[in-house]
Amino acid sequence: xxxxxxxxxxxxxxxxxxxxxxxxxxxxxxxxxxxxxxxxxxxxxxxxxxxxxxxxxxxxxxxxxxxxxxxxxxxxxxxxxxxxxxxxxxxxxxxxxxxxxxxxxxxxxxxxxxxxxxxxxxxxxxxxxxxxxxxxxxxxxxxxxxxxxxxxxxxxxxxxxxxxxxxxxxxxxxxxxxxxxxxxxxxxxxxxxxxxxxxxxxxxxxxxx
Amino acid sequence: xxxxxxxxxxxxxxxxxxxxxxxxxxxxxxxxxxxxxxxxxxxxxxxxxxxxxxxxxxxxxxxxxxxxxxxxxxxxxxxxxxxxxxxxxxxxxxxxxxxxxxxxxxxxxxxxxxxxxxxxxxxxxxxxxxxxxxxxxxxxxxxxxxxxxxxxxxxxxxxxxxxxxxxxxxxxxxxxxxxxxxxxxxxxxxxxxxxxxxxxxxxxxxxxx
Numbered sequence: 001x002x003x004x005x006x007x008x009x010x011x012x013x014x015x016x017x018x019x020x021x022x023x024x025x026x027x028x029x030x031x032x033x034x035x036x037x038x039x040x041x042x043x044x045x046x047x048x049x050x051x052x053x054x055x056x057x058x059x060x061x062x063x064x065x066x067x068x069x070x071x072x073x074x075x076x077x078x079x080x081x082x083x084x085x086x087x088x089x090x091x092x093x094x095x096x097x098x099x100x101x102x103x104x105x106x107x108x109x110x111x112x113x114x115x116x117x118x119x120x121x122x123x124x125x126x127x128x129x130x131x132x133x134x135x136x137x138x139x140x141x142x143x144x145x146x147x148x149x150x151x152x153x154x155x156x157x158x159x160x161x162x163x164x165x166x167x168x169x170x171x172x173x174x175x176x177x178x179x180x181x182x183x184x185x186x187x188x189x190x191x192x193x194x195x196x197x198x199x200x201x202x203x204x205x206x207x208x209x
Numbered sequence: 210x211x212x213x214x215x216x217x218x219x220x221x222x223x224x225x226x227x228x229x230x231x232x233x234x235x236x237x238x239x240x241x242x243x244x245x246x247x248x249x250x251x252x253x254x255x256x257x258x259x260x261x262x263x264x265x266x267x268x269x270x271x272x273x274x275x276x277x278x279x280x281x282x283x284x285x286x287x288x289x290x291x292x293x294x295x296x297x298x299x300x301x302x303x304x305x306x307x308x309x310x311x312x313x314x315x316x317x318x319x320x321x322x323x324x325x326x327x328x329x330x331x332x333x334x335x336x337x338x339x340x341x342x343x344x345x346x347x348x349x350x351x352x353x354x355x356x357x358x359x360x361x362x363x364x365x366x367x368x369x370x371x372x373x374x375x376x377x378x379x380x381x382x383x384x385x386x387x388x389x390x391x392x393x394x395x396x397x398x399x400x401x402x403x404x405x406x407x408x409x410x411x412x413x414x415x416x417x418x
Contacts, residue, residue, distance in 0.1 A: 002355040003383055005376050007322040007348055016374040045372040045399035079403065082291040113216040139216055146211040163254040163404075165225040167214050174212055190254035195288065195372075195402050 016042055024050040032060040036185070036203040043199035044191070052188040056176060059157055059183040063204050066131050066156035072096055073201060074123050074155070076116050076162075077136035083198025084133075088205045098122040117143035128153035131204075134160050135197025138167030141175060148180045157183045159200050163192035225251055233259040241269040245394070245412040252408035253400070261397040265385065268366055268392040272413050275340050275365035281305055282410060283332050283364070285325050285371075286345035292407025293342075297414045307331040326352035337362035340413075343369050344406025347376030350384060357389045366392045368409050370401035377401060 006012050017038055024047045026034040033055045041049045067073075070091035075081040081097040089095070098104060098119040108118035116137030123130070132155045134141045141160050148154055160175045162168045172186040185200060215221050226247055233256045235243040242264045250258045276282075279300035284290040290306040298304070307313060307328040317327035325346030332339070341364045343350045350369050357363055369384045371377045381395040394409060 002358070003351045003380075005348065005351050005379065007326070009323045009348075012323070012348075012375045019374045042373065043402070045374065045377065045401060078291045079288050079407075082287045083403075114218045114221070117216065139214065139218075139221075142212045142214050149211070164251065165228045165254065166221045168254065170214065171212075192254060193252070193402075193404050194292075195404060198288075 020047065023047045026050060029053075029055070030060065032064070035206075036060060036200050039199040039203035040187075040196045043195040044193075046191075049187070049191060049196070052191060054176065054186050054188055056184040056186075059185045060204070062183040063131055063157035063159070063185070066129060067091065067093060067201075067205055069129075071156055072126050072130045074126065074130045074132050075198075076119065076134045076140040077194055079194035080133050080135040080198050083135075083194055084201050085205070088202055090205060090207075094126075096123065096126065113143065114139040116140040120144055120147065125153055127155055130155045131201070132158045133197050133201055134158070134162050135192065135194040136162055138162045138164065138171035141171040142167070145171075145174055145178050145180060148182065149178065154180075155182055157185070159197055160184055160186040161192035161197040161200070163190065163196075165190060168192060229256065232256045235259060238262075238264070239269065241273070244415075245269060245409050248408040248412035249396075249405045252404040253402075255400075258396070258400060258405070261400060263385065263395050263397055265393040265395075268394045269413070271392040272340055272366035272368070272394070275338060276300065276302060276410075276414055278338075280365055281335050281339045283335065283339045283341045284407075285328065285343045285349040286403055288403035289342050289344040289407050292344075292403055293410050294414070297411055299414060299416075303335075305332065305335065322352065323348040325349040329353055329356065334362055336364055339364045340410070341367045342406050342410055343367070343371050344401065344403040345371055347371045347373065347380040350380040351376070354380075354383055354387050354389060357391065358387065363389075364391055366394070368406055369393055369395040370406040370409070372399065372401035372405075374399060 020038050020041050037053050072094040075097045104119045108115045117139040160172045169189050229247050229250050246262050281303040284306045313328045317324045326348040369381045378398050
């Protein structure tokens, strides 16, 4: 006797999204924001995530416009990079992760920081106008905020969703409270991670709302 | 003025694990199980995950022995595959994901199931004695259980951590209740995902307990 279960991928997605929309309070989100939030909740398997997703002013439009214009997607971890569905990106956008670049380890040593933070330095001029996705390392998000505040290249939008117990909540609060003026999406507190972050990108890239 | 934050990767890990051990109730776990659970909680940023992590009899020893013996690690998604730290595996173990194998799409069509479930068929004889890691698709876990029950190759251990709203809870309960006799680790309910699943593998592969 084998198990009886839904085997149609599209039907599974539809039923999942219907359950999330029935259970989650999405009333404080604009339609495009709600679309993104549903995908993030889906990736986490956690309806209460809705309560800690925060969109800064103009984020959804800025991030979507950047993707449509072919902006690169710059990721702090390989899991984030791998979670982004290339085929769904609207303009053959580059998806970049420099964490395993051969220069990263020495750069981290020299800067006295983590490899995740040092890897951001290797984005260079690609950072200007990009969509940045931080789904793992608080140090990467802190480093990015400070680099922009110091006059470095400015991304079009930042997804700040590092996860964990040391610095994650603080780095995301710092992004939301900063005066760098780059539109942001954050997950407040400890929650976050590569699946949630890449789901936000996939939602922004999707033309089905 | 730049932000002040902890920049030492090893110190961040240590402080994170100390916070988790202080906040989570790990009393029902054996020492190796607790070590794995701490890493899973760390990946999720969620202390209450401790309440839904369940180890079947003999799982931790069976999974660890398989890794030490050089067993391949078979993954249902590329994010899981990417989340496993190759350098930490004790025997140069292969890490395999067949989701993007060119044969998978046609096989899914023929079997009337998802690509994630069909991809499991391509593991073939590598499944015997392997460590299986399901971190995304409930259909993959259901398909695996049924294939083993039907007399297919038997893995050494199964990590069952698919995430989501349709079939995830049911597929994990099916694994825990099945009579296939393969040691398992599950995350009960909707929670799970690639980061949690790959963290379990990384913990089992680590020699620091």
